[in-house]
Amino acid sequence: MFKGRSICALAVAALATTAQCQQLSYEDSVTALAYGNVATDTSAEGTVWLNVTGFAVDKLPHIQEDLGIHTLDNLKTLNAIAGLAQDAATKGQWGDIVYLYSAFAMNGHSEYLNVSTVEMQESLLDAITNQDSGEIDHQLADLYASTSSSKFLVDAFHGLKSKPSTPSKRWLREVCSNAHLAVKNSCRSLLQNVRGNATWKTGSPRSICKYGCCISWSANATFQVENLTNAANYCINACGTSNVSCEVYGVKLQGTLVDQCLSNRATGCR
Numbered sequence: 289m290f291k292g293r294s295i296c297a298l299a300v301a302a303l304a305t306t307a308q309c310q311q312l313s314y315e316d317s318v319t320a321l322a323y324g325n326v327a328t329d330t331s332a333e334g335t336v337w338l339n340v341t342g343f344a345v346d347k348l349p350h351i352q353e354d355l356g357i358h359t360l361d362n363l364k365t366l367n368a369i370a371g372l373a374q375d376a377a378t379k380g381q382w383g384d385i386v387y388l389y390s391a392f393a394m395n396g397h398s399e400y401l402n403v404s405t406v407e408m409q410e411s412l413l414d415a416i417t418n419q420d421s422g423e424i425d426h427q428l429a430d431l432y433a434s435t436s437s438s439k440f441l442v443d444a445f446h447g448l449k450s451k452p453s454t455p456s457k458r459w460l461r462e463v464c465s466n467a468h469l470a471v472k473n474s475c476r477s478l479l480q481n482v483r484g485n486a487t488w489k490t491g492s493p494r495s496i497c498k499y500g501c502c503i504s505w506s507a508n509a510t511f512q513v514e515n516l517t518n519a520a521n522y523c524i525n526a527c528g529t530s531n532v533s534c535e536v537y538g539v540k541l542q543g544t545l546v547d548q549c550l551s552n553r554a555t556g557c558r
């Protein structure tokens with residue numbers, strides 16, 4: 289997963305084995321990730337959880353929901369990130385957790401991991417922004433900068449600037465958004481696994497991701513994966529040119545009404 293000399297970080301982080309590897313420290317692993325120093329993991333699919341219940345509410349006011357992802361392509365990376373986040377919690381490295389949770393939510397997709405990418409900056413900004421006022425909480429930004437293991441992250445938290453909110457284009461059934469944009473090519477690839485797929489889904493996690501694109505839905509439903517096709521396809525056609533973020537309201541998944549989202553993260557569109 290990690291390029292070059294950090295190649296063993298995955299094993300260290302996920303399995304805590306150092307047998308064949310020179311050990312990469314926790315700090316080095318976070319730094320390698322934050323610099324985008326990861327190779328694409330073409331390994332495997334599966335479900336991974338990043339559970340944050342019980343993590344300090346006062347330190348992480350915007351990160352309190354357990355997050356599960358069914359990934360079609362990036363199982364090892366997600367396991368490594370989830371492992372690092374558990375370490376971060378025991379160390380009180382709140383800034384690291386904000387970054388790791390963001391990376392996890394975006395399917396650990398290598399093109400989004402570098403802290404300087406538009407996608408990661410947006411996610412870090414969300415974590416320090418008061419949802420009601422839209423203002424940056426500078427105390428939180430300082431807290432996260434002072435509890436980050438990597439200089440890249442410290443700089444990122446210091447440099448975040450609030451954006452003027454951009455109005456979303458609203459239709460009757462769907463909203464195209466400028467936030468949390470996913471690369472359309474990733475979404476098309478994801479759709480290839482969804483279309484004609486009769487596998488049953490129920491319960492959690494309520495997301496399925498491939499590369500830089502995730503489909504998520506707002507409520508528990510029991511349905512077949514292919515039932516996600518129409519809304520996702522609709523979004524790809526209705527929104528954007530090369531990127532898409534879109535929510536469709538009132539999608540019926542074999543009897544259950546949900547809002548379905550297509551974006552760069554498992555946590556929804558906004």
Ligand SMILES: *[C@@H]1O[C@H](CO)[C@@H](O)[C@H](O)[C@H]1NC(C)=O
Binds near residue numbers: 324
């Ligand atoms: C991460 O972003 C920085 C700043 O844009 C860039 O200098 C660096 O090369 C990137 N890292 C990788 C591994 O591409």
Ligand SMILES: *[C@@H]1O[C@H](CO)[C@@H](O)[C@H](O)[C@H]1NC(C)=O
Binds near residue numbers: 337338339354
């Ligand atoms: C994480 O939380 C989910 C539900 O919130 C639960 O189903 C899952 O078993 C938990 N996983 C771990 C490893 O605690």
Ligand SMILES: *[C@@H]1O[C@H](CO)[C@@H](O)[C@H](O)[C@H]1NC(C)=O
Binds near residue numbers: 480482487
């Ligand atoms: C169908 O969807 C499930 C996800 O629930 C996935 O595990 C499986 O690989 C998909 N099948 C194909 C052919 O993509």
Ligand SMILES: *[C@@H]1O[C@H](CO)[C@@H](O)[C@H](O)[C@H]1NC(C)=O
Binds near residue numbers: 490491492508509510
């Ligand atoms: C999800 O909904 C199904 C019925 O559609 C139900 O059997 C199942 O227990 C629910 N799961 C959760 C985690 O609520």
Ligand SMILES: *[C@@H]1O[C@H](CO)[C@@H](O)[C@H](O)[C@H]1NC(C)=O
Binds near residue numbers: 485512513514515542
């Ligand atoms: C969901 O998919 C199943 C086949 O997998 C199909 O029979 C059913 O009509 C679909 N339901 C909806 C509401 O699209």
Ligand SMILES: *[C@@H]1O[C@H](CO)[C@@H](O)[C@H](O)[C@H]1NC(C)=O
Binds near residue numbers: 406407469529530531
């Ligand atoms: C799509 O997203 C990429 C990465 O954020 C960006 O470089 C590109 O300009 C975007 N394209 C459009 C048309 O918005």
